[in-house]
Amino acid sequence: MTSVTPGVPERQAARPASMPVRCPSQVCDLDVLPDGVVVTDATGVVTAVNSRALAILGADRDAVLGADARVALPLQDLEGRSWWTCADPYGGLATRTRISETLLALPGDREVFLTATLGRERPRGPVVQVVVVLRAAAARRRAEQKTSALISTVAHELRSPLTSVKGFTSTLLRRWDRFSDDQKRLMLETIESDTDRITRLVAELLDVSRIDSGRLELRRQPVDLPRIVERHVEGLVASGHAADRFVLQVQEPLPEVWADPDRVEQVVANLMENALRHGAGVVTVAIAGSPGQDFLLVRVSDEGEGIPEESYPMVFTRFWHSTRRGGTGLGLYVVRGLVQAHGGTISVGRAPCGGAEFCFTLPAGAPEHVA
Numbered sequence: 001m002t003s004v005t006p007g008v009p010e011r012q013a014a015r016p017a018s019m020p021v022r023c024p025s026q027v028c029d030l031d032v033l034p035d036g037v038v039v040t041d042a043t044g045v046v047t048a049v050n051s052r053a054l055a056i057l058g059a060d061r062d063a064v065l066g067a068d069a070r071v072a073l074p075l076q077d078l079e080g081r082s083w084w085t086c087a088d089p090y091g092g093l094a095t096r097t098r099i100s101e102t103l104l105a106l107p108g109d110r111e112v113f114l115t116a117t118l119g120r121e122r123p124r125g126p127v128v129q130v131v132v133v134l135r136a137a138a139a140r141r142r143a144e145q146k147t148s149a150l151i152s153t154v155a156h157e158l159r160s161p162l163t164s165v166k167g168f169t170s171t172l173l174r175r176w177d178r179f180s181d182d183q184k185r186l187m188l189e190t191i192e193s194d195t196d197r198i199t200r201l202v203a204e205l206l207d208v209s210r211i212d213s214g215r216l217e218l219r220r221q222p223v224d225l226p227r228i229v230e231r232h233v234e235g236l237v238a239s240g241h242a243a244d245r246f247v248l249q250v251q252e253p254l255p256e257v258w259a260d261p262d263r264v265e266q267v268v269a270n271l272m273e274n275a276l277r278h279g280a281g282v283v284t285v286a287i288a289g290s291p292g293q294d295f296l297l298v299r300v301s302d303e304g305e306g307i308p309e310e311s312y313p314m315v316f317t318r319f320w321h322s323t324r325r326g327g328t329g330l331g332l333y334v335v336r337g338l339v340q341a342h343g344g345t346i347s348v349g350r351a352p353c354g355g356a357e358f359c360f361t362l363p364a365g366a367p368e369h370v371a
């Protein structure tokens with residue numbers, strides 16, 4: 001980040017953190033930094049400012065450079081008190097070298113996170129330079145709000161099956177003798193399906209967290225997509241679905257694809273389960289190579305009512321469902337995350353007969369050629 005002027009020995013550039021870091025523009029290009037930076041001298045006059053800081057402050061360079069920082073940076077805490085007075089960067093403890101991150105307000109209801117480094121020429125000496133780092137808080141505040149919305153949705157999703165499990169087990173324990181075997185069986189079946197739902201929700205949440213944090217591990221190997229789909233269909237038929245509800249179309253030749261077979265099966269399984277649960281009629285899986293054989297294309301379509309076009313942007317978001325049919329609303333979010341982790345893309349559209357059609361791609365080639 002720091003570009004050193006030719007001729008300045010490197011030893012000089014690497015100063016201990018407690019020493020003042022003078023940063024004239026020819027030594028350090030502050031404009032390449034992603035955060036706003038404002039440097040003030042011993043008297044509180046702004047000696048350097050980068051363009052990110054000017055964007056955050058909504059000010060011109062001419063109005064800030066050479067101005068009194070208290071005027072050019074009218075930072076206030078959330079109670080409306082001036083930061084310069086409260087944090088008192090030039091006063092306070094003589095051992096203080098930095099001011100840790102604080103959420104502050106700028107005029108116009110804008111929020112910023114601020115950190116500052118205090119430069120002293122000698123230990124315990126007066127502050128001769130303050131380097132203020134500003135970061136717009138809107139994005140992080142939005143992320144925090146999203147996280148708390150996610151927590152409340154998860155709590156809500158967990159609560160209803162747990163309430164049912166608790167209710168039925170308590171009833172069975174207290175009034176065991178009053179129910180017939182059929183009634184008991186019905187209650188136990190409900191408990192089983194609700195615990196399955198909780199287990200599934202937790203598994204999906206773990207995948208969501210792996211995807212969001214980029215911790216998803218893929219064990220790539222050459223995959224035979226038609227075989228994966230065939231095996232999955234065999235499983236669905238064995239569990240009671242009519243064999244004539246499934247059609248597999250393969251258009252040879254297919255490019256070689258290196259992917260994680262378990263994750264690819266998870267994608268196919270989710271899309272087919274959706275087609276069965278939310279769609280209707282025959283579920284068709286069509287597999288083909290792209291015209292240049294650089295992608296494998298997989299289409300999963302059904303003959304149900306499909307998804308209204310205005311909902312397309314919502315389909316892959318967390319917890320979205322147009323109808324509540326027992327799902328968690330996380331399936332397609334996870335599916336998209338898994339496809340993207342492989343370097344592929346996924347889209348939703350309408351099948352020729354009107355049902356929903358999901359189309360995903362997987363890049364062709366061995367790992368060194370895939371992203």
Ligand SMILES: Nc1ncnc2c1ncn2[C@@H]1O[C@H](COP(=O)(O)OP(=O)(O)O)[C@@H](O)[C@H]1O
Nearest residue numbers: 274275278279321322323327328329331332356
């Ligand atoms: N094949 C389909 N036909 C109609 N609607 C669908 C189809 N696939 C998905 N959807 C809609 O998208 C929503 C989100 O799907 P998903 O993320 O898998 O969640 P879930 O299946 O748990 O509800 C579903 O609730 C449903 O409303």
Ligand SMILES: [Mg+2]
Nearest residue numbers: 274327331332
């Ligand atoms: Mg689903």
